[in-house]
Amino acid sequence: MSSTTVTTANSAILATFDRTTSRWGRLTMIAALVMSLAAPFYLIVFADLGITSTQVWIAFLAVAAGFSFFWVVEPITYFPILGPAGMYQAFMIGNIANKLLPSALVAQATIGAKAGTKRGEFSALMAISGAAIVHVLFMLVFVGILGSWLVSIVPADVTAVARLYIFPSIIGAVVVQLVVTLKQPRVTLIAMGTAAFVYFVLVPSLPALANLATGITVIATASLAWFLRSKPRSALSS
């Protein structure tokens, strides 16, 4: 068999692999998408909570004002690392940066495969699959079963306090983690200054803007960070 026929046979096999993973990757992701939306939809329609569609739209638009940017940027950022098949895995399993990427890198290092090659892509796909199975089992057993049991035996006042202060106990840590990992002191100062201005000056004087506070801070921080960026000296002198 000549090397040309081997290459042709190989590319046919890889094309089949591509088709299978794309088709099933998309189908399973759409199924997860529909089921994840059906859950809150069910509560709103059947639980008789008197929720109007306007309330839902306002809440969604307020969230979108803060996060819509990441909906588009994250898939574009992760595509070169994950490859097409991995994209459908990663954005369904979640926790990409803190779990899936490290798993893929460890696996590639273990078998000596380089990222960007077919070997690397397959190794990453298997690693993410291994990570997915571990994660699904842990979530079902430790959160679904043991966690629910734990909540049922913990005294009500402890649960009430946990519920009241869980968000502040997350947000403080997340901000510090972002500041440290992004290592952009100038942008950090701009973000803190803008957020403080929006919350302690803008919203108190114009309470109607409260819903948009996060969106305004995101847009203002991004614009200020862009216009106040450090410009290379050569660009200034030329």
Next chain:
Amino acid sequence: MKFSLPGDPDSTDILAIANVPVLWILAIGVFTAIILQTIVYVRAARVAAPAAGITSAELKTSFRAGAVAAIGPSLAVVLVSVALLGLFGTPAVLVRVGLVGSAATETASASIAATTMGAVLGDASYTQAVFAVAFMAMSLSGAMWMIATLVLTPILKRGDSRLRTVNPTLMAIIPAAALLGAFASLGMAELGKTPVHVLTVLVSAAVMGVCLLVAHLFKQSWLREWGLGFSIVIGLIVAYGAHTTGLPPVA
């Protein structure tokens, strides 16, 4: 099967509607979709392995390496998820925090959504109606991530270079600025609440700072993954102490 629920828009008993069987079934459905996808992928990879220049032993090694590497981070996510069970109920935590999203983005979305209803997560204003709207808003936001993935992946696969030739300086600054802006804004909002909220934010920030410093100084990278879990646990313990011993709960 009974479809109507004994919902009460003004009740703060979130778990009465958050843990109903239909939500459990849908959560298990999402888990099933992931398991099915994994099985299809692994089988497809086995068939195509020789063409990709990788042996089946190496596939197995990769699978095992990925699984072992995920144990620590997964347990860290478990800890954070358990702490959130009282706020969202088990099915919503399993799907939103455990899978699709992350603790940071989902609680952030919920907090923003609650604000639009004039409510604060977890206090007396956090009613079943607020929970349902917050759950819907974070699910819609999570859905947008998946829709973007479904739309963009085929375009990126065709090698559409327009999407990738974005100005690199722009890509170095704007995403970081947007992330910092979003979370700085939500952190600042907490500082405007009760003294116990302020204390909790500061303790959580300090614990994460210590975790990252120790991780850096002593090369303990596992602390990076566990930092959020530790910050939450210690933050909540301090909040419990302050709340029950009488820092004024001005809500």
